[in-house]
Amino acid sequence: MALAGGVLGRLASTAVAAGKPASRRLLATAAAAAPGARLAATPPSAAVAAAAAAAAPKKKAGIAGAIRSALGEAASPLPPGYAVDEEFLHETPTHVTTLSNGLRVATERHPVGAATVGVWVDAGSRFETEDTNGAAHFLEHLVFKGTAAMSQRSLETTVENMGANFNAYTSREQTAYFGRAVTAHVPALTSILADILLNSEMSPASVERERDVIIQEYAEVNKLPEEELFDNLHATAFQGTPLAQTILGSEDCIRSLQRPDLRAYVKRHYQPHRMVLVGAGDVDHDTFVTQADKLFGGMRSDPAAESAAQLVAARPCFLTGSDMRVRDDHAPDAHFAIAFESCGWAHPDAVAFMVLESLLGGWDRYATTGDVVSSRLANGLHATPSAKRVGPFNTSYADTGLFGLYAVAAPHDLDDVVSVMMGELVRFYTSVDERALAAAKMALKTRMMAAADGSTAAAEETARQLLVFGRKVPLAEWVARIDAVDAAAVKRLVGKYVWDREVAVSALGNVSGLPDLTWIRRRTYSTLY
Known part of the structure; x- marks a missing residue:
């Protein structure tokens, strides 16, 4: 099991090369196959140690004992001799580079003549207060309404002329902004993405226009039984906790949110260490990282800024019957x-x-x-x-x-x-x-x-x-x-x-x-x- 991540300097990169011959030696007794192991990042030494234990002569403690010592008592190996079909080992590597400010840049190269580029932020409605519920979704609308260098009409014209498209969505824990274009326009698409995220004007006029749009969207969503049902399910199941909040926010919050509230949300949650820039398709990793460093490298990382894990720990969620x-x-x-x-x-x-x-x-x-x-x-x-x-x-x-x-x-x-x-x-x-x-x-x-x-x-x-x-x-x-x-x-x-x-x-x-x-x-x- 290889890891995708790690900071090796400003532009250092590592890759998940699941298709390389060496990975074929990682059988089910390795850390990757232990059903009791967490899916979070595992130290490479643990996977290597477990794989070595499987290949070595059985010691007194046995293979199960070796795995438990590496992964904890919850680990449990698959049947002896189990091996993943080699077809699954031939996988496109995921290359990940961490910039000095904490922003992770990842690529998966598929030579198809086009690519998707996007920024995913570890922030959503869960991290809002009761008074600002709906801020994350509000921002999703506002970032496309113009920047200091490009008006909304100019932005739309540029994207249309490239034959590209942009999209965005907000969930309870994540917000995404992404676009797709042919290979020749990927650098321009990445530049536009950086501009709208880092330099969005959020003018008072845009805020008021989008407020009306979101109110209409709120009314339409509430007409869909499944959407209303699951919003109500979260509200009752997680009552009194942040996950009870809806993604769109309450109508009162939508009407009361102002530009300073949205800017405060961005300042607190749009931190580089909580963001991932991804390019998938016909994109070269080194070139992509170089451009990402120019566009996003200037983002300041606030040493006092909380991580998403810290915010979750401070306000945990649990089900109430x-x-x-x-x-x-x-x-x-x-x-x-x-x-x-x-x-x-x-x-x-x-x-x-x-x-x-x-x-x-x-x-x-x-x-x-x-x-x-x-x-x-x-x-x-x-x-x-x-x-x-x-x-x-x-x-x-x-x-x-x-x-x-x-x-x-x-x-x-x-x-x-x-x-x-x-x-x-x-x-x-x-x-x-x-x-x-x-x-x-x-x-x-x-x-x-x-x-x-x-x-x-x-x-x-x-x-x-x-x-x-x-x-x-x-x-x-x-x-x-x-x-x-x-x-x-x-x-x-x-x-x-x-x-x-x-x-x-x-x-x-x-x-x-x-x-x-x-x-x-x-x-x-x-x-x-």
């Missing part, structure tokens, strides 16, 4: 979500949750496969007339997460729908079908590889992993970690996070027939219902 319902007896359907508290991105159980999500599977009555899906959950719901659509969700944050099931159903016999959902989820505490588990793991690997298709997806995944893990996790390691999740691991996971644990419920629509919170809570510790 609770229930929020928005009842509308005239609505045609009931939408509801049942959630349990899971774990953070880098927690040892994170990959097992990914496998459990795949094992549960989704189901839609009106899909062509509605009655022939192999999932027991799907079969049980297909036999429940009022059920229309059900799917699992697995949302991770730095220190916690939400795992559960989301459903759409007709308003009658909702207790039957919930009984099937909870019964199948809780059943994994005592019984896991080995063939279904193998199929779920294969499906998860397939989706993971398909999701990385294209330069934009590659850039986004690289940036996200650098922010949450501190490195780019090689595909071979993901495969090994997924393979390491066996039936016993799934049972332990359900026993730890689901069996007799508090739940949060969010519901809206025609939900008068939805069982109450106590009824649902009782279904967390019995498979008899």
